[in-house]
Amino acid sequence: xxxxxxxxxxxxxxxxxxxxxxxxxxxxxxxxxxxxxxxxxxxxxxxxxxxxxxxxxxxxxxxxxxxxxxxxxxxxxxxxxxxxxxxxxxxxxxxxxxxxxxxxxxxxxxxxxxxxxxxxxxxxxxxxxxxxxxxxxxxxxxxxxxxxxxxxxxxxxxxxxxxxxxxxxxxxxxxxxxxxxxxxxxxxxxxxxxxxxxxxxxxxxxxxxxxxxxxx
Numbered sequence: 001x002x003x004x005x006x007x008x009x010x011x012x013x014x015x016x017x018x019x020x021x022x023x024x025x026x027x028x029x030x031x032x033x034x035x036x037x038x039x040x041x042x043x044x045x046x047x048x049x050x051x052x053x054x055x056x057x058x059x060x061x062x063x064x065x066x067x068x069x070x071x072x073x074x075x076x077x078x079x080x081x082x083x084x085x086x087x088x089x090x091x092x093x094x095x096x097x098x099x100x101x102x103x104x105x106x107x108x109x110x111x112x113x114x115x116x117x118x119x120x121x122x123x124x125x126x127x128x129x130x131x132x133x134x135x136x137x138x139x140x141x142x143x144x145x146x147x148x149x150x151x152x153x154x155x156x157x158x159x160x161x162x163x164x165x166x167x168x169x170x171x172x173x174x175x176x177x178x179x180x181x182x183x184x185x186x187x188x189x190x191x192x193x194x195x196x197x198x199x200x201x202x203x204x205x206x207x208x209x210x211x212x213x214x215x216x
Contacts, residue, residue, distance in 0.1 A: 055098070079104065
């Protein structure tokens with residue numbers, strides 16, 4: 001486990017002094033980002049977000065749908081900053097963030113499922129985020145896809161979204177979900193069978209099913 005002293009900077013922190021372009025957050029290496037986070041310097045959080053917010057947003061959107069990621073984005077980065085001392089290797093930062101994003105999205109979906117049964121508390125209305133789509137037909141197919149995914153068990157939905165929507169390699173899906181390769185294969189088999197059966201009832205997916213397209 002890295003300690004803060006391992007990443008201690010030789011340059012003093014200069015409060016209020018603009019940094020040269022080479023030290024902007026987006027220019028920091030993974031090791032420098034981890035060092036700054038361990039030393040509780042604000043540039044660490046800024047650099048982490050600058051470098052990886054698109055990656056995290058993509059993973060969350062693949063699992064949850066494009067309109068439902070705002071609060072979960074914040075949760076992912078707060079958890080990353082809080083648990084950074086547990087990161088063994090700075091070069092593993094992207095995969096580590098993927099795992100946190102998957103865990104956060106899974107918890108969100110399970111919490112949302114519970115609220116359907118116990119709608120006791122009002123939820124805030126969040127502004128919709130535009131989906132990254134090219135045509136109304138693709139937009140309709142994407143929304144239909146997430147309607148179908150919403151009917152799958154959470155663990156199967158996550159596996160299907162990461163593999164079939166995001167195109168992640170099987171071994172990476174298993175690692176992100178914290179399960180064995182054999183387990184993720186079983187989840188995918190169940191998810192693909194259920195998805196295909198439910199999707200046949202979605203007119204907006206008829207052409208895609210006929211062509212055998214993936215949902216990317």
